[in-house]
Amino acid sequence: MTIDRTTITLCLGFAAIFCVGLLRPSQPQGSWDRSHPKRFWAQKLEWERQFDIVFAGDSRVVFGIAPEVATETMGGARAANFGFLGGGYSAAYLEALEGTLDPASPAPILVLGFSPRSIVPTLTWLNEFTEARDMGLCDRLTQRYFSELLWNHRRLDLVQLEDWFRGSSEFEEVIYNFRDDGWIETQVVDTERLSRTDRMNPITEPVDPYPPTMIEAVMDHVERWSSAGIRVFGYRSPTPGRRARNEDELYRFDEPFFVASFERSGGTWLELPGDEYTFWDSSHMDDESARAFTAEVMRAMRTTSRP
Amino acid sequence: MLFNSLIFLLFAGTFFAIWPRVRANPRARWAWLFGASMLFYGFWDWRFLGLILFSGLIDYFAALGMASRPRWKKALLWLSITANIGTLALFKYAGFFLSAINDVAGAFGGDAVVPVIRLALPVGISFYTFQSMSYTIDVYRGQLKPVRSVLHFFAYLSMFPQLVAGPIIRASDLLHQLEGYKKTSAEDRIEGLRLITFGFFKKMVIADNMAPAIQDAFARAHVIDSTPYWWIIITMFAVQVYCDFAGYSDIARGLARWMGYHFKVNFDHPFAAKSLREFWARWHISLTTWFRDYVYMPLGGPMKGLRGHVNTWVTMALSGFWHGANWTFLLWGFSQGVLLSVEKLLGTPKRLIKLPSGRWICTALVIAQIWSAFALFGSRDLTQAFAIMNSMYIPTEWNWLPVQRLLEYQKQGLLVLALFIARELWYYLGLDEKRVGDLLRTPATQTVGLACAMVLCVYFRGPGMAFIYFQF
Incomplete structure (x- = not known):
């Protein structure tokens, strides 16, 4: 009996896939891919009408806001971090954000963290919110039942291949802990290696200016929420000074105008210290700093005169 | 699904x-x-x-x-x-x-x-x-x-x-x-597997790895003013569209083959064409022949004089409009119709092919025309399309900074582009037909080649993207 060539080829192919999967270095606990971030983002979209205080924004909020601190400060209030990587304040995002608040909450609060990038539509394809929202039935089922299998066969890129051939393992400088409350807690493990790696692509090109409609949409929502009895706070996400100035120039961010618009719409702007924290790259805080910064946000909210 | x-x-x-x-x-x-x-x-x-x-x-x-x-x-x-x-x-x-x-x-x-x-x-x-x-x-x-x-x-x-x-x-x-x-033969099964594997390879390894650079370029509200950057991006985009769609067609053909059915070839090395007419005879063949038989011929087909040209323009414009409800697609199709007329009137391929290296000149000319079509195809509106074409064809600034950034951050996309160009050159130079091509077609090398392609599809795939032609 002869074995069909197609069967031989398929067997050889699957064996090769399996071998490469075995040969590639294992990732340490707490590495980025190991925690199945896609499922993490999709879970955020399943939050409906269940929180008293919700923090929103981009990656700086995702890493920089620890909802557990808000819960402690506010005597057990239900708090969540609704930030998304690459997140921009699109109308769809603002609607989804509103949906996370419990309408029966005695004092619903939304806290919006802004960075110049969060109101620029460039690179919207990187937005984890859009990706999670647009996930079809197949992707949902795949994430629910096969995320482990997918992780075992995750893709390699050239940088990882280079690391592999050099014998170094992947993503070992920072440990990520994906929390149920939406926060990604980060601990720096290998400070020396981290200092050698530039994890953020420097922005050196002219970028798109702000579309006025995007800012108007944010302000419209702030106004609507405020008139509906939701307290809305805004702040600029902390960034090391040099980087913040760089962003202002690149994105042509007019902060005084933005703050004035925000307050005119009924929101309360929080002035917070910018660069007293530890950043494991040019803009994202480690766990200790995130806790300290969240406590600072809560303190500033309490001391503001506006109800 | x-x-x-x-x-x-x-x-x-x-x-x-x-x-x-x-x-x-x-x-x-x-x-x-x-x-x-x-x-x-x-x-x-x-x-x-x-x-x-x-x-x-x-x-x-x-x-x-x-x-x-x-x-x-x-x-x-x-x-x-x-x-x-x-x-x-x-x-x-x-x-x-x-x-x-x-x-x-x-x-x-x-x-x-x-x-x-x-x-x-x-x-x-x-x-x-x-x-x-x-x-x-x-x-x-x-x-x-x-x-x-x-x-x-x-x-x-x-x-x-x-x-x-x-x-x-x-x-x-x-x-x-x-x-x-028809009961599938061993030949059907291996050919089906070859079509499916290389279809996935085209889509997941080549098209998807280039997608981030292309999306970044087209997503901007303002077009980056750099001639070399846009030539690279549009080249990548043309290859992405080709590999995305030809990959899908190959997978479809392979699946049909496994069922015992035959679908006709839909793409036949279009970038090796020596005239625009030949390009459209090699690109999305099932659509172009559909329009030929159900639109162009009923209109009168290749008639003499202006009427024949008008028939071409109308057919190509409708073919463009089939792709999407946007002025860019309409103009894309119409402009190709006009360029086909110009090619027919001037007889450029027939004249140029006689020159030394005439074949290369003809192909370069086709690519220059087709690349402008891809600028229209990928742009969200006419303003963006014209700005890109302006940057490509009327160089005012040789700004290399965006190219440096591409080289720095999109290595994977550029690597697969180089791989694709090498493969097409292989075909263009006729190496498929020569002895070296025969060596690559032995059962053993094909089996190993397919297994390697499967590994690359799993581990060297780009970020998962839907197929471009789904939107049409």
């Missing part, structure tokens, strides 16, 4: 496990194919299943009516065309036309006169409506007998490998194949 998803692998595994048990019985074969195809399509949006059934039933009964009531033939043909074009117009073009009316009103100083509706576009609508129309038109012309079994007809119309993104399989090519079944 995307071909490049885990769910599809499970679906296909189940389908092919049962297929050998049902294929001998016509009704069971058609029912299994139809049921599986409905499940495949329903994964996107089950509500649109009704649309396929609606469109299909009209054509099925119209064709039967043509056979039984010859006097009503023409009326039934128009009913079929109106239903199909009407569905397309409603779901795909209504928003565009209503916006155009408001724009015209605005140009005369008036307010918007009609509310603009934008309905969700059912995946693959342009493909299956065209397939369905080919059936009724062929029956009307007497080139095809209508099928009696509704299951037979829907097994053809909804056959899942080509349902959502082609190739557009004519009823005359597939209906008779579906009547019977």
Whole structure:
């Protein structure tokens, strides 16, 4: 009996896939891919009408806001971090954000963290919110039942291949802990290696200016929420000074105008210290700093005169 | 359900496990194919299943009516065309036309006169409506007998490998194949596997790895002013569109081959063309031949004088518009029609080919023309398209900074581009036909090559992307 060539080829192919999967270095606990971030983002979209205080924004909020601190400060209030990587304040995002608040909450609060990038539509394809929202039935089922299998066969890129051939393992400088409350807690493990790696692509090109409609949409929502009895706070996400100035120039961010618009719409702007924290790259805080910064946000909210 | 998803692998595994048990019985074969195809399509949006059934039933009964009531033939043909074009117009073009009316009103100083509706576009609508129309038109012309079994007809119309993104399989090519079944040979199976594996390779390794750089370039509100950057990006985009769609077509052909059916080749090394006419004879062949047979020829075909050129322009403009309800697609098609006329009038390929290195000059000329078409194809509006073309063809600034950034951050995309160019040059230089090509075609090298391609599809794939042609 002869074995069909197609069967031989398929067997050889699957064996090769399996071998490469075995040969590639294992990732340490707490590495980025190991925690199945896609499922993490999709879970955020399943939050409906269940929180008293919700923090929103981009990656700086995702890493920089620890909802557990808000819960402690506010005597057990239900708090969540609704930030998304690459997140921009699109109308769809603002609607989804509103949906996370419990309408029966005695004092619903939304806290919006802004960075110049969060109101620029460039690179919207990187937005984890859009990706999670647009996930079809197949992707949902795949994430629910096969995320482990997918992780075992995750893709390699050239940088990882280079690391592999050099014998170094992947993503070992920072440990990520994906929390149920939406926060990604980060601990720096290998400070020396981290200092050698530039994890953020420097922005050196002219970028798109702000579309006025995007800012108007944010302000419209702030106004609507405020008139509906939701307290809305805004702040600029902390960034090391040099980087913040760089962003202002690149994105042509007019902060005084933005703050004035925000307050005119009924929101309360929080002035917070910018660069007293530890950043494991040019803009994202480690766990200790995130806790300290969240406590600072809560303190500033309490001391503001506006109800 | 995307071909490049885990769910599809499970679906296909189940389908092919049962297929050998049902294929001998016509009704069971058609029912299994139809049921599986409905499940495949329903994964996107089950509500649109009704649309396929609606469109299909009209054509099925119209064709039967043509056979039984010859006097009503023409009326039934128009009913079929109106239903199909009407569905397309409603779901795909209504928003565009209503916006155009408001724009015209605005140009005369008036307010918007009609509310603009934008309905969700059912995946693959342009493909299956065209397939369905080919059936009724062929029956009307007497080139095809209508099928009696509704299951037979829907097994053809909804056959899942080509349902959502082609190739557009004519009823005359597939209906008779579906009547019977052919036990697949060892050759069918290995050829099917080759088509499927390299289809996935084109899509997941080549097209998807280039996608981030391309999306970044087109997503910007302001076009980066750099000639070399745009030549690289448009080259990447042309290759991405080709590999995305040719990859899908290859997977579809491979799946059909595993069922025992044959789909015609849809792409035949289009970038090796030596004239624009040849390019369009090699690119999306199932669509270009559809337009040739059902639009161009009824218009009068290659007539002498201006009329012949007008026929080309109209056909190409409609072909462009088929891709999307946007001025960019319309202009894309029309401009290609005009360039085809210019090529015909001047006879450039015939003259240039006689020069030393004439073949290379001809291909370079085709690429220069086609790349401008891709700038239109990828742009969100005409302003962006013209700005890109301006940057490409009228160099004012040799700004290398964006290119440096590409080299720094999009190495993977550039690497697969280089791989693709090397492969096409291999074909262009005729190495496929030479001894070295024979060596690569031995069973052992093919087996190892396919296994390597499978590994690359799994571990060197780009970020998962939907197929570009789904939107059409």
